[in-house]
Amino acid sequence: MGELRLMKGNEALAEAAIRAGVDGYFGYPITPQSEVIEYLTSEKPHERTGMVVLQAESEVASINMLYGGGATGKKVMTSSSSPGISLMQEGLSYIAGAEIPCVVVNVVRGGPGLGDIQPSQSDYFQAVKGGGHGDYRLIVLAPSSVQEMSDFVPLAFDLAFKYRNPAMIMSDGLIGQMMEKVELFDPMPRMTDKEIEEKFPWATNGKPVGKERRIITSLDLDPARLEVHNHHLQKKYREIEENEVRYEMFDCDDAEYIIVAYGSSARVCQKSIQLAREEGIKVGLIRPITLWPFPKKQINELVEKGVKGFLSVEMSAGQMVEDIQLAVNGRTRVEYFGRYGGMIPSPEEVVEAFKNKFQED
Amino acid sequence: MTEEIIIAGFGGQGVLSMGKILAYSGVMQDQEVSWLPSYGPEMRGGTANVTVIVSDERISSPSISSFDTAIILNQQSMDKFEPTVKPGGVLLYDPNGISRPPERKDINIYTVEGARLAAEMGNTKIFNMIVLGAYLKVKPIVKLENVIKGLRKSLPERYHKLIPLNEDAITMGMKNVNEVQTV
CATH class of the missing domain: 3.40.50.920 (Rossmann fold)
Known part of the structure; x- marks a missing residue:
């Protein structure tokens, strides 16, 4: 049995990020999920695993840090709450188009607009129908306990990397703020550069001698080629629908x-x-x-x-x-x-x- | 056994930490627990409350609207939560700061003079532990030894020297519960 603790959902999620071998967390504080970055900074994960934690200047910056970090095959993550997630939509669309794995956590609060800071689920459409522009999908996991706030972090990363697709953990202020008993999983080591190079032939870590240049982009000005890319994305989404339903x-x-x-x-x-x-x-x-x-x-x-x-x-x-x-x-x-x-x-x-x-x- | 509790008072009275210690005590004796605070743009002097559930079974909803026990530490909370105690349930309050005592006839009512006792013990910070002691006397849902274990687990090491003081406060509360009415 893993270590048993009484934790807030937000804290359990943050601890799970360290234990899941996440390479980088980039975020900007917003209620009701500020405990995520508070916990991560106070735990000094760079001393525990080498994980980078950075308070970005905005949510727009955070999501684009995920774009860059994720493109190199690193496990990267951000978290925010509703208004902050809206700011990330452009970046999420680019990430989905460029097929970059990453995990985005939304601890939903009341809306629309700046709304309030109490629990809500009103970002459902935004999460499950894409959210940004273009035909894309996020894999969306909805934890209903503090235990799942912890367990869904490695699960979201597994799915994100399996399909090269952004995954979202959609929680809310209630699950984020409440404390329950949580059994923490044993820490997993961060992947080494060599492992990343072997496992992710798409990762843009600098052109290896004697190998093809790797290009990650969401831009393709040739409509015929962009249609082929969309076919590929849709095929992937059908596969996810077929294989990854959980209930x-x-x-x-x-x-x-x-x-x-x-x-x-x-x-x-x-x-x-x-x-x-x-x-x-x-x-x-x-x-x-x-x-x-x-x-x-x-x-x-x-x-x-x-x-x-x-x-x-x-x-x-x-x-x-x-x-x-x-x-x-x-x-x-x-x-x-x-x-x-x-x-x-x-x-x-x-x-x-x-x-x-x-x-x- | 399932005990659903609301603890409500002013911010700064130790309402949330009392709930946390109670929840930790439940964990120490292998029970299921949930701790759901009111959170919001709140401040010292404003109202604060926390819902704690301690159960032998998996907890369904951590958010509930009626309670087995209400621990009430100011008048606003009395107005808000007296009606939410289940018939036959328990209402425990500190009469200091209460201008209108509870009026329900279908619940068990107890008082503890937490604020006065804390002042007499020379430390107003142990107020919440006195109230916790009074509650555990009325409803011994967790053992004192598990409360101490819970304290040890939830307090940072540098505060462990204060555990004996907290233990004294709990005992003080246990000895000073007044029964107002039982049904």
Whole structure:
């Protein structure tokens, strides 16, 4: 068993970055995720693993540091919260186009605009539909516990490098600020330059003698060639959709109705389904762990099993519900309940909403 | 066993650290815990609260709206959280700074004069540990030895010399709980 600690989600994520052998973290403080850079600077990771931690001058600078660092095959990471992530969208689009692996963490807060600093999930569309310009996707993982804030760091890097694609960990102020028990994984060494050279033939570490020049760019002025590149990206995205869907199910076996919720709202809904079952309502919960790729197939299977209705519970104004509707494709009822602006639904409130939506059944 | 607690008072009273020590004590006896603070543009003198859950089972929602126990340390928190105690639950408060005592008839109510006792012990910083002691007397959900272990784990080494003082404060709180009403 790994080391057991009581930590905030943000701290667990920062510790996981050091242990996952991350080479560089570049970020700019913003509530509710400032503990990430606070923890990283106080831990002096350059003394532990040689990891570089730099407070950039802005979020725009941070994301472009990821572009540069990631292009050399290094494990690079940034974190921010909603307004800061919006500033990164141009860079993210370039990174996706140039196929550079990296990890971006969004500890979401209430919006739009500068909004507030309380927990929210209202960046769902931005995360799962691309966010910046052009046809691209981020791999999006949604932790719902402090343990997953730690575990998803190495997972996000594995996926990012496997597909040469940026990966996002989409958390929120609740998961970031709360403390839970976390079992820390054993430290993994940072990759050596030799290992990087052997494993990543695309990495731009300087032209090796006798080998081809390597070029990483998101610019190609020839539309025919750019279409070929887009075909390649789309093929990769289909592969990710096929292979990387992750989810968790609670009490779905005999469920007549299914609540769909992720991240902190999935925690709330775990209590809601307990409360509903105490009243004899057969309701289950499916928790997408990957928001993209979305667990369409699993929802489809539940539709085929005869589930009477789905309720999307979000801390946003009806975003994920659209992905559920796409998966269900009109074959059964899909309803939505949510709180927003930084408000967290209570478990009882979700049960009430469920009854209001489906009570005539 | 699942105990859902809200601790609420002024910023600077040690509300968040009391919750943290309680959570750490739960960890020390292999229980599941969650600690969810109010966070925001808050400051010393403003309100602060923390939800702590200690359970033998996996914790579903760390964010809840009703509580087995409310530990209340100022009037604003009394107004806000008295109605959220589950029927049959516990409300523990320090009467100093409370202008309107609780009125519920369906809950167990206790007081501890944490602020006065801390002043008598000559250190206002141990106020929160006195209150924690009073709570553990009413609801012994964690053992004192595990609280001490939790303190050792959560305090930086340079403060370990203060652990005996904290232990005394907890004991002081345990000895000075007043029962107002039980149901």
